[in-house]
Amino acid sequence: MKSFDVAVIGAGHNGLAAAAMLAKSGRRVVVLEASARIGGLGGAVEFAPGFWGSLSPVLYRLPASVEKALDLGKHGFKHGGLASTVTLGADAPAITLSGAWGEQVSGVSAADAEAYAKLRNRLLKQAAVLGAFDSETPIGPDAADLGAKAKIARVAMGMRMSGADEFRQFLRMALMCVADVADEVLEDERLKGLIAYDATVGIRLGPRSPTSLLGLYHRLSGDSGGRQGGMTIPFGGMAAVMEAFASAARAAGADIRTASPVARIDVNAGTVTGVTLAGGETIACRTVLSATSPLVTFGRLLSGRELDAGFANSIKSLRNKGNVSKLFVALDRPPQFHGERPARHVHAPSIRVIEDSFNPQKYGQMPADPPFELFVEQPDAQSAKQGAAAILSISIANTPHDLKEGWDKGRHALTQAVMVRLEAASPGIGNHVLASALLSPVEIGDAFGVPGGHWHHHELQADRLYALRPVFGAANYRAPVDGLWHCGAGAHPGGGISGRSGLNAAREIIAAERGR
């Protein structure tokens, strides 16, 4: 039987990125994926018999450095063009933010266009400061990490050197709510709606919740297609991106096994000895890197009795209930929306609309008019064979995981609420639907093995960032069991397809084991 040095749990982008780096370092690596397909939340979904779509159709955090580290280009990866963002609605003219997060803006007053450009510039600069930490390992539990402290001091100093006023503005704005930031400088409600949507989607905060600007920083700190704030729709859908990650891992020598769910991480006397698969097979190895949700790693795969009660309890208290649903619609002809292609169409006509939809979800109720964003995907071969000309991948915000009325009931109303908007934006679209399906956060969680179905595995809020993510003490990718490591959206720097936490964790593993 083949033996391994490292078992990586989960073949999502982080698991695959880590596997590639670890294999490159000469380690024998096996990636164990529970489902039949690789990709995790980045994978393709068969939402109706024969129809496929991407759960995450867009890249906004895949920087050139990651492409280069994994040589993704060689493995078939290609960015699409920068997608513009267009307001969805019948009321022309639409607002279009084109280029990387609206390098050009159309559809707003000249005054707003100018104010937006200034705001954009400032936010991108601020986000870049925070983004510099994405590739850093957060401070560990003993906080004696002088390197990390020095880094923080260096970045603060650098920021200060960019000017006293900008520095003060950053310290003032960093924890503000996005609504106030937008209201201070902009007039157009629709433009403010677009900004607020980007800040709050995927996070359980409303535009008027303090700290909601952090969500926008997260969105803007990334770059894609070589442009900070850029958003690209990859050729061949997200499945192709994941295939490139997998190919990089395989080329480096990693084994990737799908349909191999791990039942438990084996530990003896506080040290990892390997993993046992659901089928009973045991894989012995000295290092295990779990690239799944921390709730799965520490709550399910590891026996609670291997962990301190305080730690186990803090993992249990992670806020992991997602509130974004996914609606897939297969159309027999492309939709007739405003704006250039490729585009993201956003229904978030004002901050008020977003806030009003945020309110009921706090109490487990379905909002009447939830904001959503829509991508038009090229159908894959199989969907095309069934007559699909376009696949709409729609993310609907503020749809609560714990829906009080139950998702059986809520599903229909939610689908209708979105279809009404689509109909208004592209009259007659309803007559061209070949197939559609709605995945609630509950179903997304079940389908992808991420309890809660949260985009970031658990809340990406101020109290769960950097050294506090997922919990203080484990943010440096080390688990409190020797030989066990973790990465994934639940760890720093959070979600968004980037492979970042996987790369960071792999780097830490290699550095730690060099000492052995």
Added chain:
Amino acid sequence: MSETASLATQDAKSATGFDVIVIGAGHNGLVAACYMQRAGLNVAVVEKNDWIGGAAVSRELHPGFLYSNCSYVCSLFRPEIMRDLELPRHGLQVIAYEGGAVFTRDGDYLASYRNHHAHRREFARFSPRDAETYERYSRDVTRQCRFVQPLLMRTAPDPASFKPRDIGELLYLARKFGGLTPSEMAQTARFWTMSISDFLDEYFESDVIKAYLAISGIIGTALGPMSPGTAYVLLHHYMGEVDGNVGAWGYARGGMGAITKALASSLRASGGTILTEAEVDKVIVERGRATGVALANGDELRARTIVSNADVKRTFLKLVNLADLPETFVSQVKNFKMRGSSGKLNIALDSLPEFPAMPADCPSIRGDLHFTDSVERMERAYDDWKAGRWSADPFVDMMIPTTLDPTMAPPGKHFVSCFVQYCPPKVEGRDWTDADRDGFAKTVVDQISEYSPGFRERILHMEVRTPREIEEEVGLTEGNIFQGELTFDQLLFNRPIPAYAQYRSPVPGLYMCGSSTHPGGGVMGAPGRNAAFEILRDLHKPSGHMSPAHEVF
């Protein structure tokens, strides 16, 4: 009050050549004035009303009843200031508070008791686990209080400045933070950014207990319990102390006006002047310097130092000519958030209200009483505010001060103070009408009556304060009781405006000392004290009479 007015008139007659003019006789203005006067400056406080005290005032609005019209508890007022300014000698007496209670919809209540074991057993009625978790919770919150308290009486640094003093203060902050253990640092970082609801979820399981503990996270803020940052607001209410008991709430005998009355008396005793019915129309700026104030009656008072106790918006958008201020400063002042979120009902009662759910001998009747038994209800009340309405099911912090201090009303009669959230500065975008005000009051009285049958029938007189009345009467813009919201972007070195958090303004000679400045609202006195410290420093006057913050042991 007539007594004050006549004294003021006398003061005016004898007044000559002031060094400092303080605009507004609120508690912070008076604190600043007292300290400056005691440093040998000749200080005049000018007040637009015919009474003094601003929002810390007791007034007779119904014969025989003293009302604490606006602020109603005395937990935050710094004991160092009381001592420096000899306020006890001038009649201030702060007494400790009973616990309180929240009534539940199922006919019960959750009380908080001063006795440790009673408190535990009370919580255990709702959850035995929560009853004990409370120990760890209060340990953690107390640790945070201990961390923050010493910051109250220090001037916040400008983090962008390279001046030795700013760097020194920054280092102080860094050292203070660095002195924590790593897990305390993590906990502090989380505490400062979490919502009180999320924070409590990590400790407790009982809705009622969470609702009760969430109260201090929202009082006075335009935030709901689920808004990040409200855990810090809780701290803001807890970091007070009564005689060294950190977190204890106190009550000023004779109402909150007793504080400002004592301050005024202390000021006069040291030779200071208070002019009432002296509304400031403009701060006079000549050759880029503040040189005096022009009163509404046409008089001008000259001084080389002008200190405004008014909020930052009122000070710079109304009292100073915009032309005298840098444009970016003006836009930042405009963006300063001070949305009013609360209203008040002051009620004179014919007799003590009854609460059938609570045994008559339960001491909690002497504490603060609430009627929202879940965080969700409190958050829904906030949703109404966001939509520009007063809450249909409001959060009410009700207190019957006459149970602690019977001297405020005729024997057997009672004064009830109801602090109500949420109450918007404008109703669905338009100005308040009298009908709106009455509708708001009815909502509150209806809620109380549900738990206290016959409450309405006991009412002898009721005064209703929406943000409109609060702004009109005490000049708090939009009726915001903290002179500016307590969100991160408006705290510490950001309060009120980055680079102007050191009590100075862009106009030389013009200073701020109200709650718009660090460390913010609540009847604390620290902004006034800190402002005086900075002014005395600028004027090269002694500050040896100002005690530093007491050590927190």
Added chain:
Amino acid sequence: MNIDPAMTAAARIGRQDHFRTPQRLTPFHPRLAALMTGADWYDWAGYAAPSKIRDEELEYFAIRSTAALFDISPMVKYRIEGPGAVDFLNRLTLRDVRKLSPRRVHYTAWCDDEGQLLDDGTLFRLGEKLFRLCCQERHLPWLLDTADGFEVAIVEETDEIAGLALQGPTSAAILREAGFTISTMKPFDIATFPDENGEVLISRTGFTGDLGYELFAERSMALSLWERLWEAGRLRGIAAIGYSALNRARIEAGFILANADFVTSEKALRADRTRYPDEAGLDWMVDMAKPHFNGKRAIAAARAKGVMRYALVGMELEGNEPASMALLYHRKTREAGIITAATWSPTTKRNIAIASIERKYAEPANSELWAEIYALRELRYHKMMVRARIVERPFLRLARRTATPPADF
């Protein structure tokens, strides 16, 4: 644990009136109150407990020369039961519970994630899957968190179970006289005896370092049990005692007390005031060979890095003035620690103390320690700097504590 669904509003409302009696009475209160000549009560975990009944010194000598009866009902007691009880307790506590046989007791302690002491206490193994944990502080949330994933039920039974400590040379004789056949019980043994109203559980344990037993019974049986012992002890010098006398005996025995000799981490407002087990003299308990337990990694790391800062030591001081809370200095100059408990030991005729000192001063080469004692006499402090020597604990070893069978009287 979720909120007890059986806790209806009506049941909750029925319990409102507790505020009238914030301090509860133990089941033995009528007997204690009848014997007491003053009204010297203190609060022990929410119960009125006697500081002294009549005369502290005489009560102390009852412990050492006859038999002392001390009400331990306020001690916090948890009933822990279920197939997962052993594994749960092994996760909770420092010692290996698998090594604790049924009907045996051991002294143990438990820590939080950071390896800081939460409490110490005695663990009674009443059966294969049934335990009683006795301690100073309440810990329900921590016990429940630790129990997550284990098949075990945890209930606090402080109020339901009455407890008495019978300590002293004639204690065994009194029990025999009362009809309890305890002669073969070795230290830390447990035995149960039928009583007309139920069952009495007796363990050969105590907090005095003397021959002694602890008895537990349902609250309803408390007074009859008291009568039974009192009657049997009439000719053997039985005396009811208060805490002050017990405290002297426990210091002689070298026992430590939570939130006196160390600060429990659940209560510490200052995070640096808590202690690793090693810093409270409990390093012998930490069983690194057993399965994972709370704080294990932190303790192992602290040991490896050598970051333990304190040591808890026994001390003998010159003179006869008890040095409670005195500061300790190294070579009279450098502050070295504090005395946490002190007494003049009437039995050994030594001035003894327990002290928490910086670890380096526990080294023999470094241990020239002095205690600064302020003795207040008629409005004047007598300041003394007296030599304090580190000595072994316990200060008093009595052969009768462990002799089996115990001597008859």
